[in-house]
Amino acid sequence: MGQLSLFGALRTVVARDITLAMRRRADVFTTLFFFIIAVTLFPLGVGPDPEMLRVIAPGVIWVAALLASMLALGRLFSADYQDGTLEQLLLAPHPLSLLVLGKVLTHWLLTGVPLVLLSPLLGMQLGMDVSAIGLLMLTLLLGTPVLSLLGSVGAALTLGVRGGGVLVSLLVLPLYIPVLIFGAGAVEAQTVSVEFDAYLYLLGAFLAVSIFLAPLAASAALRISVE
């Protein structure tokens, strides 16, 4: 029997989800375009004064990344839920938390990482300087996986529920607030030449704790939703 190891199971889930995403490439791009448009709305709304834009830039980019990440959550489990592959995953002889972690990891690779890579462009658009942009990328790199992980719990709770997308936002945005505060806060601290290391450590701590706890909570939520 070719029993799969834990790592093998993780790899199978990730490979499966990446293959699926490659066959529906449009989904990945829509998240990116939302990110770009959302950031562009701010100068249009508050005026193009470069000084002001530079000050609000970290917050604006972080909020836009947060919203884009949240919008992408709808795709995490719902397709699998509708065609029955989700319940088959629940019945697979592997720990569900591991399979969920695999799905969230892939989700982050396809939505979070592009946001990180695109952020320098948007940072320049809002007049941020190079070192600030570097730090922004780092905070997004640490923060976007946490957003995907926390978001997976909300997505799992609202599977098949009417009003799904907006409902997920309502559930998940309060939980995102600490990540937003420390992510954007780090960059702002740097611009006023204040020590920002603590912020990065905290983001790292959030990441470590949520990698462990979020899949457990999401698995429990999936079992509740699949009943």
Add this chain to the structure above:
Amino acid sequence: MLQVRDLECRRGDASLFSAMNFELGAGQLMHVKGSNGSGKTSLMRIVCGLFEPAAGVVTWRGENIRELRDEFNRELTYIGHLNGIKDELTAVENLTIYARFAGLGVDEPRIRDALHQMGLKGRADLPSKVLSQGQKRRVALARLLLGGTTLWILDEPFTALDVRAVNLLQTVITKHLGAGGMVMFTTHQDVEISAGAHCHINLDAWAS
């Protein structure tokens, strides 16, 4: 090997059945009967472990399935109303992923052979979204041909199948029972399955 004790199923606020007891051993076939809404699908899902009963316990080889989790899942194949296949993947890809998760150790020729037997030879490499309902159902059922599990729980497996496929499925189930496997299924159709000790359970008679 499979034992159900004092099972109670509630949907919403109504109790569909209670104080249900039965056993299923090697080579046995259980046909779950009942009208729509009597709880057939809920019963199947409770036995799989997807649905938590309001009372009672399901045991496998003497242990509670909620504690066994992965070990129980390894010996179980469940085919419910939903096919459990991805539209964007081909039939071969879908079965390969299933086989990998289940740890079956089967290679591609064996998968293609299973699909061929289910009458899907020319269609094995097309994205599943172009298949008809019946064809998708056959891809899902092809999992049974790959074997590797002891307990089969099948919810309306014969739906949307033509005569040839129905006969094939009956043969597959018979062979499985002969090899010591167990099957629990529901169906509206008249099926002829020759081997195996048969039992039925009629949920209409169990309504509380």
Add this chain to the structure above:
Amino acid sequence: MNLLLSFSSPKTFYPLAGKLLPWFAALALVLTAIGLYLGFFVAPSDYKQGESYRIIFVHVAAAWMSMFIYVVMAGWSAVGMIWNTKLSDMMAGALAPTGALFSFIALWTGALWGKPTWGTYWIWDARLTSELILLFLYIGYIALRSAIDDPRRAARASALLAIVGVINVPIIYFSVRWWNTLHQGASVSPTMAPKMAETMLWAMFVMAMAFWMYTIAVVLARVRSEILERERNTAWVAELVLESRK
């Protein structure tokens, strides 16, 4: 233990709750009267803030209750998830609207205190902002629970949400405090913790107790009505209806 377990069945809880309800309601009324009297009339007026600061005792009591209720709600949610009891699910669900109400009262009374004191209705300090986020958490819980039709799934999903929420509340509070100090300008920022006369502290405590009695009374009433709805198909409810018609 058996006594406790017997009260965990909706059938035995219903009459018990019915007997307790009037007592808690009465206590709530009495304590509210005492608290309001203490706060509005007995406590001395503050030399800096005059009369307008009096609303603070309602504000603080409401804020305490909003947080306390969330923890109790999460507690009942956990009990419901571990022991699979319907009654604990109903308790958790019944607490949420009251918790949200106190959260809202805390914010509103905070604004009423803020206007004469700082000249503005809203201020982004740590406590008010955390209170606002707590209100969002309550609304999310209520929204999730009412969006799911199946009562069992609704109870379990919202229970999980409450437990996840309660773990995050301290994290959110801590982050918001940090955020607040980070954005401190050179000027002294107004804070919501003025020095208080002792009578005022008593008034706050009495109000908090009053709110707690009110919460218990309201939760008992809500749970009773939900029991009737959920058990509408049983014999004992049918009997109850027949008796009330006599």
